Amino acid sequence: MIAIDLNADLGEGYGLYTFGSDEDLLESISSANVACGYHAGDPHRMRETVERCLARGIAVGAHPGLPDRVGFGRREMSVTPEEASDYVLYQAGALQAFVRAAGGTLGHVKLHGALYHMAMTDQAMADAIVQDLCRLDRSLMLFGLPGSRFEASAIESGMAFVAEGFADRAYMQDGSLAPRRLPGAVLHDDSRAAEQAVMLAMRGEASTIDGGNVAVGVRTLCIHGDAPNAAERARTIRQALVKNGVQIRRPKR
Template identity: 60%
Template structure:
């Protein structure tokens, strides 16, 4: 019996400039990734950058996703805040709705939602917050796929509410033995070497496991892998990663509602 080829989505967080300020290699990354998570104006981004990034995604056939964060530009959305589930739900609805309008104006369709930074990690461990975020996303559009950590509260709440979910792994972040990402403040939390990032992605996709900071392996089964775009070498790292995946016979494709790996 012929086995279907392995598939994985490559996603990147894009559109994270503001006004006259920009960083990263968005244009180059959009030639490589299959999904884009576009900042929606709270932690980064503005209406003009949102529009331009959406236009580029639609032209290239890259799946468009919303990347809503906490209202914390100074901290780039990476600092935890004391928020109620209701506040978080309103912030999600506001940001996803704003990006959705730009996508519709370009004749496209919003494909997914990936919370940003601290909000992503807070929702991974807080059931009430996760539940509110899932409800907010499904209220906007029940077809939207949530991206998040496998086995997290966000994952379990999506399953409980019947929302499509794509478990996410990271090629360029180190992992703790319990499967959580190593804090950015810990040594070697970011994987800078392209070869190492490619090897980690191949281990995740082909073997369903990742080597942790302790040297041991933990199980990690995902449908999408993030490559961070906020560095000067991001595009080169992503290009080498995509090449390694294809050389291993792995197809790069954005997730769709109904895909088996999307719970």
């Protein structure tokens, strides 16, 4: 049976501010990437999100970002590889403490926003982050783009890498994500996103921005949790996958 993991970013509020539809998303996903305090999240929200996920059998991962709450971690910052790896270790270790206190095990790490894309293309940064995570817990799985520098570093270090795809994004012919600034780079229609999710899971292909297809082998699909219709989109995607015989299941090493 074909199986795919559905992941979403959760716990991305702070203090009195709440973003996303976390409670509704929990009904559709199999893995959660929990904000760890830099781009979003606070200790109370981290604990609460972890406990909700564990109660539903959802795999818990750390979602560390750059220290840029005003920009929601989506703006690149001029940081050294060592600084970036310290940011990641600090946040992942904090979330790991909450997971352990709740009786669970931290399963994976998925970088957030600009840090995600920086580590996918900068070999020195990828190496530094992976090395620190390896020292934290070698059993962690690392989510990222297939064919990236981050994947190469994970494989070199012996850590498990889980290739990630995006149901709501168009791709370039080389298999990279189409930049958001290009028309058609984001698939706003839920049915189109569901169609792409089925393509990625069953055929290992995604739609390109010029109307073609490209091979993209993935084991997990991201559903952006901060979109206004995130919960409904997650349900639509999950239903389409199940209808086509795809099992929704957390990834394994």
